[in-house]
Amino acid sequence: MAPVILVTFAGRQKRMGVLTHYIRRALELGIIDQWHIWDFTRSPEDHAWVTEEFGPVRFMGAKAPYQAAGTVSRLGSFRTSVGITNDLHIGVLPQNDPDNFYEFVIGGWNNQASALRKISRDNLLHAERKDVTNSWSRITPGILSPGAENSVVISMNANGGVELLVNDIVVGEWGDLDLGESASVMIRGGWGGDLELCDTNASIQRYIGNPNEQMPYWQAYQYYAKRLPQFADALFLKCDDDIVYLDIEKLSDFINFRRRNPHYFVVSANVVNNGVCAYLQQQAGQLPEAILGEFEHPPGGFGGTLWQSGERALKLHEYFLQSDRKNVPLRAPVIEWNERQSINFIAWLGRDILHMALAQGDDERVMTVDLPAYLGRPCAIYSDFIVSHLSFGPQERGFDFDPLVDKYDVLMREKLGL
Structure with a gap:
């Protein structure tokens, strides 16, 4: 079977700690095979944590330190x-x-x-x-x-x-x-000499990008695109470092759907605190407007009132945490989506990295708008796999999400039996 590789752009220790437990369990269960931690940290403290917490270095950009x-x-x-x-x-x-x-x-x-x-x-x-x-x-x-x-x-x-x-x-x-x-x-x-340590083969590996670059994520896409023969048979997952809930029991179903539906370019999980998903969840009757307010169709799939509002995000998270049923199904098992969407947890096929030699810039737009339009292939949202995404940058202005992380940590430990 082709390997399943999870890619995470790291990393903030407080935000990423909950995710780490979920992914280590997925590795133990054999649901995923490798976890590639791309160190795009911005503080010495977070870099030190990523260095200590995760596996050996596999790749270093030419400007990365010793x-x-x-x-x-x-x-x-x-x-x-x-x-x-x-x-x-x-x-x-x-x-x-x-x-x-x-x-x-x-x-x-x-x-x-x-x-x-x-x-x-x-x-x-x-x-x-x-x-x-x-x-x-x-x-x-x-x-x-x-x-x-x-x-x-x-x-x-x-x-x-x-x-x-x-x-x-x-x-x-x-x-x-x-x-x-x-x-x-x-x-x-x-x-100019990027360095790959070829004898690093651990299930969790660190990849260190060049420090202090704005919008640095193109480095990861370029890395895989330059190694197409090595990764063409893989299935890639990519998740944000602040995914604080993951329905691990449905992760295999999500992976199998992605593998069996190659006509989609990108498939997204059904994400709590994601503008497009919140709109679709409410349209399916899952998020009561009387309690949470209206979640509008974000213009062109980007931005919107949820993306901008920490207050609305906190209220949505509290509603999800208090729900006995950690599920917010959409009106259909799969929703095709042809506008931009936030790539909080997505999947693509390894052979599609043929098209992923991205330039520095807005990788989210390229992955969900430009490339699907160029290739004539839609994207989709898979209803039955739920993840929760903590926050967008604009939501954090004046709002403290750390207490929410603690609540999601309690939920994670309950789900995993820790």
């Missing part, structure tokens, strides 16, 4: 397999020297040379190396192959000397490089 990758000692070498075109950077941090680290630059200068530097650890998280002198350098033309998984080994001999091998070629040996008994190893790309 990430922990392993150790090297007299008893064991550091080994990795990487996909990168140029400028592989490896930081070696000796335990016996807390003030400095060694940096190997492999395939720098347009993949034509390599170098070794000793640098103050204060510079570890800074990519620029303008005022640093190379202690060793060598012409290494074409040392990194863009068409292969490049093998890299750093080892220590019995006397503490260090050896670097790339693709089974000895690049350099340093008898006077003192790493003590062991050293931590960190890794990153640089100067």
Whole structure:
């Protein structure tokens, strides 16, 4: 069976904690096979949480900072397999020297040379190396192959000397490089060289985008589009990091519907706190206007009074939480939708990433309006799979959603038996 891959653009710890329990259970049950966490965090605290909570790094944008990758000692070498075109950077941090680290630059200068530097650890998280002198350098033309998984080994001999091998070629040996008994190893790309760690195969993997980009999500779509042969047979789910309820008992049905109906471009879950879904839920008699007010058809499928109002969103969430039946069925099992909609929880087929080399910009519009129109394929909303989406940005102005997260946490623990 083709793998099911969930993609989440992370991540805010308070918002994402509830979702994490649901997805880990789905992994345990074999409903999904992989969870790809794309780290687009904006605060150091959230980045630290994502780094600690989730699996090993699989991919790093060229501007991403160093990430922990392993150790090297007299008893064991550091080994990795990487996909990168140029400028592989490896930081070696000796335990016996807390003030400095060694940096190997492999395939720098347009993949034509390599170098070794000793640098103050204060510079570890800074990519620029303008005022640093190379202690060793060598012409290494074409040392990194863009068409292969490049093998890299750093080892220590019995006397503490260090050896670097790339693709089974000895690049350099340093008898006077003192790493003590062991050293931590960190890794990153640089100067246009995105880095893929090809030996990372955990069920939960981290993907680190370039930091501080506006509307950064195109990086994820581009990643998959460039690897179409690898992912063409997969089925993709994508969910927001603030999904706080997920009907895990109906997730398999949603996946099976998506797989069996390839004529749809995108299929959405039936989402609580989603302008289009709220309109359809009310049209089906599920959301009483006398209690919640009118949920109008958002103009063109975008915006609307619910999207703008934290007060209305909080009232809708409270109504859903207080309902004994966590279901808001639509007037039909499937509703075709040809306007824009919020992509809080959607599914697409792996073969359709042929069309997903998105430019930087509004991925939601491209995925639900532009591409479906170009391809002549409708989108749909699947009624029987319910998720709850915490909030949109405009809803958070002046309103505190944290108490709601706590209530959804209680519901999650009840549903999962935690």
